[in-house]
Amino acid sequence: MIKNQDFLKKENQILVLKLIIDKGPISRAEIAKKTKMSPTSASRIVAVLVQHELIREIEAKTDTVGRKATYFVPNESAVISAGIEINKEVVRIGFLNFVGELIAIKSYHFVPEDPSVTAEFVKCKLFEMMKHKNIHRARLAGICVGLPGLIDHKKGNVKLSAQFNWKDIPFLELLRSKIDLPLYIDNELKLQALAEYNRGGNSKQENMVVISFGSGVGSALISKGEIYRGEDNFAGEIGHTIVDPLGAYCPCGNFGCLQTYIAEQFLLDEASKTKKLNSIDDLISVAKEGEKWASNILDKATTYAALTVNNVICLNNPDVVVLTGSLVVNHPEIREEVLRKCKDQIWSAAAETFRLDTTEMGSEGVVVGAALSVQRKYLKEINLDHEEFSV
């Protein structure tokens, strides 16, 4: 379809607003220069943004002569976005302000079994936090919930979450029946990738991959700033790539899926053939005590983790790889061993083409990414009226 003046108006409002969020305080002249707009156009757009209270003026001394000049900064409390993570044992809720600062985050112990009970729990805790933190619903751009598994983000369905034992759950609808605000759901790792992309000094990267080792194995690709989803939002489900057609049985029905070599529950299941253990911490302790079987299980897992990094690199050719997930985040021994093995296992032609990092977001990644995705949607849809403000 033809791109017309309306399209330009919207694009240019977004351009100026993003510039002020990223670079403010910034003057009218700098805005015009950096966007290559005429000073008149820049001034007009800035006026609209001020009147909508998305940005505000500040006066500051110029560097040179000490005279006061007008600069623009984002109004950080103008738009708040909520991000929620639901995982196997925790519901985590957080809020980002307009400049992307995490203004509140809280974790609740909760095991999601019944979807409706889960939605009700999310609602109660969300409203509780909003009240407590004095966040008015009028300022909330929306709420995004990140969950593990196959999430149809368009229809809002949880198609399959092996961890929750959910199948074909219209979770967005459930949430909407309880919360009357813009709502979205998405796959947790894709949201975390967005957070890594925006916050880790990674936003100049063209092709970033986040690989998670924990209760499952997954990867998420951000290409040119956008989540690569594939057709049904399951791109990156590397846990079900097959590495050995005669390997161990996977609950998906195939043999030799990568997750059977590496996901926490499978490691504990293997360990239980010798000794019942409750956690990866226990497994590491036993290995440190000199039990060969325990070190063997961990050794195999770290080998396959390094192999996973290689395989994702071959497929996606990223310029930065960020490792995350409880296995590498909570266990420095495992992380170091994976990084060491990566040096040997990465295809030589690819070895110098990317930077390998570990997440620095701790457990906040999904919440931050979810809230960021809300803010992105808000910014994409912004289209403020010029007319009503013209004199």
Next chain:
Amino acid sequence: MIKNQDFLKKENQILVLKLIIDKGPISRAEIAKKTKMSPTSASRIVAVLVQHELIREIEAKTDTVGRKATYFVPNESAVISAGIEINKEVVRIGFLNFVGELIAIKSYHFVPEDPSVTAEFVKCKLFEMMKHKNIHRARLAGICVGLPGLIDHKKGNVKLSAQFNWKDIPFLELLRSKIDLPLYIDNELKLQALAEYNRGGNSKQENMVVISFGSGVGSALISKGEIYRGEDNFAGEIGHTIVDPLGAYCPCGNFGCLQTYIAEQFLLDEASKTKKLNSIDDLISVAKEGEKWASNILDKATTYAALTVNNVICLNNPDVVVLTGSLVVNHPEIREEVLRKCKDQIWSAAAETFRLDTTEMGSEGVVVGAALSVQRKYLKEINLDHEEFSV
């Protein structure tokens, strides 16, 4: 940067031209309707395209009253694009006209050893064909050459082509020293994917993957109509994904790379431990004669081919998968077996999400894709002047 009137002018010229290429014969009124332009804008753009001889008017009777009306069709000979494939034993050269018809294609037996000799051979045969087919250089939008291996399409270097034994060859520069026309080089499979996307009724697909089984193993992803390249144009190099860290040695230095299970030379190398064979045809014949070792080699290869399809689907989540490469194109027995095994090996959650096809382009895919990539570049850069034609 701000999007201005110049940007709009260019975008809208391209929009109208593509519409006429895709849907012509088409009237001014239909153009205006489909592009949501004003009739004046549509007429002005059409006039510019006619004067630049990219389209032409035809008169035809309207369906209803039988009066004559003016329609526009692309001038199919206005712009010609050349595509060249260089593979292990063949140089193939072809030309596409402006509406994407292959107007000439020819194959030459040639084994690329010395890069300079190869460039000279390409030049001679290209000019020979142009002369013979009466293609004037003024009408040639450019030439794209597809090669196997790691191709830096931006710098024009062959970083690594194991098949040719080339490393860090500035092949584009070599060609440019001989051919004074717009020139590009790229990875062959990425170009073929473009051809499959454009020609196989696949152009409505959001995420298409082409997987090739032959002298190597590779995959190429087209996402929203664009080749996904990754950072260094090696995305899809699935041949060096590791399936077994204790597997067979691969010349890349790792053990258990997927290509060692499946690429033609590795199958023949395995066979040679029992009997020296010259081709996959021989291997199939021997298997048909009841030699168990030969069927075992083929059985393993087809199992890993199906596993490859699964793994690419898990990573890329495409809506269509096209199989290509000599192993599946030239050997129906192998193709059928791979397709049969795919039914068992594809992750159950993904099984219904894509269509699985085999290429119908025979050996023309790379040439057509290369020429198409030239035409795409031409169309992207089009920016015809309005002014000189205004009255």
